[in-house]
Amino acid sequence: MTFLVMMKAKLTTNIDKERVNLRKSIIWISSVSLAIVLGVSLGFVYNSNNDTHVEDNNTLTAPITNNLSEEFWNVDLIVKGKVIQEEATFQKDTGVDTKIPSKMEVTPATIEVDEVIYGNEPNKTITYLQHGNSNETAKPKHVQKNDEVILILTRTTDGQYWSYNFDDGIWYVKNGKVKSNTSEKYLVDYKDKDAKDFIKEIRKAAKNKKKNENYKQ
Amino acid sequence: MKNKIQQLLVVTTSILAFVVSFTTVVNASTFSFSWAYKTNGLVDVKASPEYLSSDYNGTVFDEGIDKWNASKANVIISEVSRTASKVDLYTVSRSQWNDNGWGSGEAWAQGFSGTTPCTTTPVFTNPEDKCANSLINYGAVYTNDSNVSFWKSRREALIAHEIGHIIGLKHTSLISAKSDSIMTANLEGGYDVSSYDEGEVNYKYR
């Protein structure tokens, strides 16, 4: 009788032990899987929020710069104005004697100048040159008729203008705020900021423009 | 005690899973186009520095191409005359660079597939537009004569970097590889071919 009771008791503790073990392994397995799920999802979120995913297809190497004045080393003119019209696209020779000829498409736009923010331009309108044609997705995006713009420009030998550096020189004024597709580190913070403040800052930077000391002057 | 171990395990597993998913999600830093010429399993680049200014021609060019030649990347870049070259390097005058609207940069690279330039400007929606999955049979590298670094080391790295683009390397996007890769945007990483760069080339041309 005593033996039977003892057997029963032992059996119960064994079952209890197994139950406890089972519970323990369930907890372990679930914590580990939770950890994996957590880690993987955090990894994905971190990835998608990070610049590691920006499609960088450029082959252009930009110089070392320490501030906006150095960034503007090649700026000749800054204007605020309005887009009057887009002109006809033409083919331009690059002037470089490559074995396979490389012609570029150029689409000019006429800009009515409201304010010269920096530099000298006696004319009331300027010719602003853009890469590509208006039928395909050009980059930088072409300006449209009636757009209010602030353009940071470099002069060509025949007195026309390009953006000093692609998207970085093209700013739209909308409801007193400036918009741009720039990702330039000294300009990116001005996006969606007050146009008046932006004009003040870029004028100051352009007036003090200089090449970074690591470059031949 | 057991609880502590369990917590520790959860944290380590989380971190491990994070790192693994993070590094595998970031894809390779290569274009879909490839260099057309291979010799004995090596990417074969015959380049002419003839039209480079004295800032780049000579030892700067030699040291620049040596960065790839001395690396474990399966690439051989040789200096040849312009009649035999498949990559030509040019130093473009300030006025020409400005007239072309090429911006404030130091250099850019342009591949050609057949007679089609992959892109006609240094910045484009997607340079693969015209060269996606194509073979690149000619390349041009342009350096800006009005924006030349004082530092020979940077000019050498610039030569190696731009030729890297011609053979199909994009800018290195993997954060852990950025600090020493020669293909980091604007040469913000290293000035030498890193083991990551070697791996990118050897994987692309495996």
Ligand SMILES: [Zn+2]
């Ligand atoms: Zn690059």
